[in-house]
Amino acid sequence: MTDRLPLHNRVALLMALAVAVAALALPFLGFAPNRLLSGRPVPLWPALQGLDGVAVLLPGLVLLTAPFLRPTRAGLGLTIAAGGLFTTGLVWLAGAQAASLAQGASAAARTSFASGFWVMAAAGLLTAIDAARRLGLGAVGRLAVGGAVAGLVALQLASGHLDALSILKEYANRREVFADAVLRHATLVVAALIPTLLVGIPLGVAAHRVQAVGRAVFPVLNVVQTVPSIALFGLLMAPLAALGALLPGSGISGVGPLPAVIALTLYSLLPIVRNTAVGLDGVPSPVREAARGMGLTPRQVFLRVDLPLALPVFLSGLRITVVQAVGLAAVAALIGAGGLGAIMFQGLFANALDLVLLGAVPVILLAVAADALLSIGIAAATHRIGVLPGRSAP
Amino acid sequence: MTGAGMAPRELLTDRLMLGLVALVALVLGMPSLKPLFATLFPRLDRPLYEAESFVSLTLDHMALVGLSSLAAILLGGGAGIAVTRPWGREFRGLLETVATMGQTFPPVAVLALAVPVMGFGAEPALIALTLYALLPVVENTVAGLDGVPAAVLDSARGLGMGPAAVLFRVELPLAAPVILAGIRTAVIINVGTAAIASTVGAKTLGLPIIVGLNGSNQAYVIQGALIVAALAVVIDAGFDRLAGWLTRWSQR
Numbered sequence: 001m002t003d004r005l006p007l008h009n010r011v012a013l014l015m016a017l018a019v020a021v022a023a024l025a026l027p028f029l030g031f032a033p034n035r036l037l038s039g040r041p042v043p044l045w046p047a048l049q050g051l052d053g054v055a056v057l058l059p060g061l062v063l064l065t066a067p068f069l070r071p072t073r074a075g076l077g078l079t080i081a082a083g084g085l086f087t088t089g090l091v092w093l094a095g096a097q098a099a100s101l102a103q104g105a106s107a108a109a110r111t112s113f114a115s116g117f118w119v120m121a122a123a124g125l126l127t128a129i130d131a132a133r134r135l136g137l138g139a140v141g142r143l144a145v146g147g148a149v150a151g152l153v154a155l156q157l158a159s160g161h162l163d164a165l166s167i168l169k170e171y172a173n174r175r176e177v178f179a180d181a182v183l184r185h186a187t188l189v190v191a192a193l194i195p196t197l198l199v200g201i202p203l204g205v206a207a208h209r210v211q212a213v214g215r216a217v218f219p220v221l222n223v224v225q226t227v228p229s230i231a232l233f234g235l236l237m238a239p240l241a242a243l244g245a246l247l248p249g250s251g252i253s254g255v256g257p258l259p260a261v262i263a264l265t266l267y268s269l270l271p272i273v274r275n276t277a278v279g280l281d282g283v284p285s286p287v288r289e290a291a292r293g294m295g296l297t298p299r300q301v302f303l304r305v306d307l308p309l310a311l312p313v314f315l316s317g318l319r320i321t322v323v324q325a326v327g328l329a330a331v332a333a334l335i336g337a338g339g340l341g342a343i344m345f346q347g348l349f350a351n352a353l354d355l356v357l358l359g360a361v362p363v364i365l366l367a368v369a370a371d372a373l374l375s376i377g378i379a380a381a382t383h384r385i386g387v388l389p390g391r392s393a394p
Numbered sequence: 395m396t397g398a399g400m401a402p403r404e405l406l407t408d409r410l411m412l413g414l415v416a417l418v419a420l421v422l423g424m425p426s427l428k429p430l431f432a433t434l435f436p437r438l439d440r441p442l443y444e445a446e447s448f449v450s451l452t453l454d455h456m457a458l459v460g461l462s463s464l465a466a467i468l469l470g471g472g473a474g475i476a477v478t479r480p481w482g483r484e485f486r487g488l489l490e491t492v493a494t495m496g497q498t499f500p501p502v503a504v505l506a507l508a509v510p511v512m513g514f515g516a517e518p519a520l521i522a523l524t525l526y527a528l529l530p531v532v533e534n535t536v537a538g539l540d541g542v543p544a545a546v547l548d549s550a551r552g553l554g555m556g557p558a559a560v561l562f563r564v565e566l567p568l569a570a571p572v573i574l575a576g577i578r579t580a581v582i583i584n585v586g587t588a589a590i591a592s593t594v595g596a597k598t599l600g601l602p603i604i605v606g607l608n609g610s611n612q613a614y615v616i617q618g619a620l621i622v623a624a625l626a627v628v629i630d631a632g633f634d635r636l637a638g639w640l641t642r643w644s645q646r
Contacts, residue, residue, distance in 0.1 A: 010484050115511065126488060133487045226630040227623045228586030234603050234619030238612055254612070327500025331590060334607055344506050348593050349608075353510040360506040364499050371498040 005068045011130045012079060013067035015123040019060065019086075022123070026116030029094060031101050034108040042097065044116060052096035055089035062086075063127060076135040080145060083128030087121045088152040095156060098164035110166035112354060125149065139379050143372050167361070170354040178343065182362060185339035188257060188329040189322065192264030196321065200269050204276020214277060221270040229331045232263045237335060260337035264328055268321045275317025279310030311381040319374035326367040330359075340366075410631040417624040424448050424617055431613040443602040443614045448621060455598040455625065458591065459584045462520050466527035466580055471573065473528075474535025475561065490536065493529045501526050501587040505594060514595035523587055527580035534576025538569030571640050578633040585626045589618075599625065 007013065027041030048057055062082035069075035098111035128149070132142045156162050163172070171178055207214035224232070240262075241254030252258060283306050291305045292298075333341030344359025346352075424442070431441035477486035505522045512518035542565050550564045566573075589600030599622040606614025 011488050014485075112510070118511070126492070129491055130488045133491065223627060223630075226582055226626050228589050228626055230586065230589045230600055230603055231619035231623040231626070234607075234615040235623065238616055241612065323498050323500075327502055330500055330502050334593075334604070341502070344503070345593060348506060348509060351514075356506050356509055360503040363503045367498050367500055367503075368495075 015127040018123040022119035027114040030114045059086035079131035087124035095162040102164045112166040166354040196268040200272030204273040207277040208280040255336040260332035271317040271320040279313030413628040462523035465524045470528040470531030478539045516596040519591035519596040530576040530579040538572030
């Protein structure tokens with residue numbers, strides 16, 4: 001036994017300290033008689049005494065020892081498991097607490113997550129993510145860790161264990177509105193993506209082949225990207241409303257999904273055009289010449305050489321576009337386009353904070369999920385072409 | 395193309411000058427456009443947003459963006475410097491992960507989440523904007539400091555420079571263009587997010603837009619949108635100019 005504990009992981013130490021401070025000093029949950037009143041704080045300690053507390057206590061204790069674990073496969077694997085299970089355990093405990101607080105309270109009573117929950121959940125996740133990186137897990141491996149945590153939370157959601165929490169009460173009140181909003185949100189993004197790809201890819205190819213095209217197109221798209229979304233939505237309203245008045249029966253209107261899709265398309269073009277052009281620019285000319293030397297026609301060279309080699313860069317452009325469009329579609333709710341932003345802003349305007357969460361959290365989850373899926377696609381496309389000399393991975 | 399030696403012709407095609415003139419004209423002259431808006435929208439009782447002056451809204455907007463960006467530059471730059479020092483290297487992966495993951499969160503959602511945590515008003519907006527602006531600043535500070543060639547660092551140390559002198563006289567000047575690009579991204583995002591911050595109780599140029607959208611007053615929407623768009627374009631053009639100067643200065 002040495003005098004001092006051997007410190008192996010200072011990141012885990014910082015996170016363990018954050019967990020300790022949050023557990024002692026910050027409220028775990030907030031309990032309010034109804035959704036308009038602010039809640040009284042519910043600390044973590046009393047909640048830990050029951051059987052449900054084990055879900056947090058057990059991984060929590062391992063998490064506190066994580067800074068001193070050797071950075072071996074076993075040590076880091078244990079840290080990943082402890083961090084992930086600690087976060088899902090917090091969710092479980094919050095659900096159980098909310099259910100017990102709901103007993104004997106009116107149906108309007110609300111239990112919501114408080115700052116202590118958020119700090120501890122984030123610390124648990126970050127410990128796991130950092131340990132996964134130390135273990136040398138690639139993008140896909142880290143996504144698997146994140147997917148496992150998301151899966152455990154999804155199971156709790158599906159089982160009804162979390163139903164007494166305020167965000168789910170809010171959901172239960174507007175199940176259909178919520179489902180419609182998610183669908184509408186995704187539809188807006190896809191509806192903008194189709195014209196973006198149809199126009200953006202040919203434009204990117206043209207910018208790669210003819211320099212003058214790039215010089216003409218990029219400054220315009222850059223300025224569009226600079227204009228704040230809410231301003232672009234606003235500026236599109238009047239011309240479209242005027243057009244709708246000129247063409248009665250055309251269905252054109254200054255509010256609703258049409259201006260939203262037009263604005264989303266304008267924003268989405270830049271990453272697609274730029275990355276199509278940059279991806280093609282990055283194809284080494286010896287490779288192209290070798291393909292021509294083998295007797296491939298220009299069309300075959302484009303389809304079999306240029307396209308697969310430019311694909312990873314193109315996909316990173318698509319990733320930027322989709323993640324950006326998910327966020328912009330939320331702003332589009334302000335001009336009546338619907339989607340999850342409508343729920344979020346309805347909550348903000350009515351001072352209903354659980355409603356804000358019900359809108360904002362799924363927007364973030366959608367963006368993160370789109371990012372994760374496209375990351376896997378980029379990893380696969382990069383893996384397929386291998387590493388070319390003189391060309392760094394995107 | 396510096397301001398002093400500019401020919402009249404260049405002055406006319408200069409994006410920064412044109413934008414600045416347009417912005418000032420819009421902010422100061424919007425009240426005199428009232429007859430125009432009254433003609434364009436004859437059905438509106440109030441064709442001009444007059445609850446607050448556009449001058450004060452513009453100043454509030456710029457203060458919110460300026461303060462949050464300044465805080466993000468100090469905190470994000472500091473964190474970026476810390477994780478590229480030997481003693482902070484262990485936290486680098488964590489910081490990069492947070493910066494990359496955080497940037498997939500839509501700014502409007504981050505802004506909305508500030509309300510359940512901190513309530514309504516300018517302060518939660520300031521904190522949300524600061525947090526969001528941190529990410530590109532951190533990312534580019536780390537990337538910029540990383541891009542300084544090891545040979546340059548070695549020769550600076552060989553000349554007898556201490557760690558602080560190497561940082562301030564060699565690393566930061568060489569990394570400045572990349573760091574500035576991160577600051578530019580952060581500020582441009584913040585100009586747009588600050589406009590949306592009117593929905594969480596901050597008084598910014600987004601207020602006429604939000605009030606106009608909720609009250610079906612298209613004139614208000616156009617007035618707010620024109621000024622905030624001009625502001626964003628001017629700030630972007632200003633960064634363009636700054637980046638040009640910086641590149642020339644660091645190449646000297």
